[in-house]
Amino acid sequence: MRKIIDLDSFDRRLLELVRQNNLEPARILADKVGLSLSAVLRRLRRLRDEKVIVADIAVVNPALTGSALTMHVLVQMQQAGPQTMDNFAREIVRHPEITGAWDVTGDDDFLLKVQVGSMEDYDVFTRRALGEDKGVHSFKTLITIRNIIENDVARRPLRDG
DSSP states (O other): OOOOOOOOHHHHHHHHHHHHOTTSOHHHHHHHHTOOHHHHHHHHHHHHHTTSSOOOOOOOOGGGTTOOEEEEEEEEESOOOHHHHHHHHHHHTTOTTEEEEEEOOSSOSEEEEEEESSHHHHHHHHHHHSSGGGTEEEEEEEEOSOOSSOSOGGGSOOOOO
């Protein structure tokens, strides 16, 4: 079980700021949170060392990089046993079109977020990744019309200390 990291109000404020823009210079962050530059750098280093901050990434606009269509795919497996589920989970990570995947409860077994450039690309993907030979019984595709909130990690609540 993972331990919960104690975050004080300065840590939470720093996290709010770097979740919005992790390229903000530490001297500006220091001004915004009311700490010294060295204190901000020390806190950010600790937050990274303790895996509170797990990545510093660039969020890329998929419409400008050839992955303009987003599908949410509900997958039902032929058999929902642990071996079938684990095999499928290992298999789907090999497909770069899948940008999110969850093992879910209910009538469906998996929820996949798939990003492709065209419907033709999606057809090729489904034949390659969601065939009966992969243990898939059926799948249902929900096509995104417009994004309302797109993986906005800055919206995730931080536990109060």
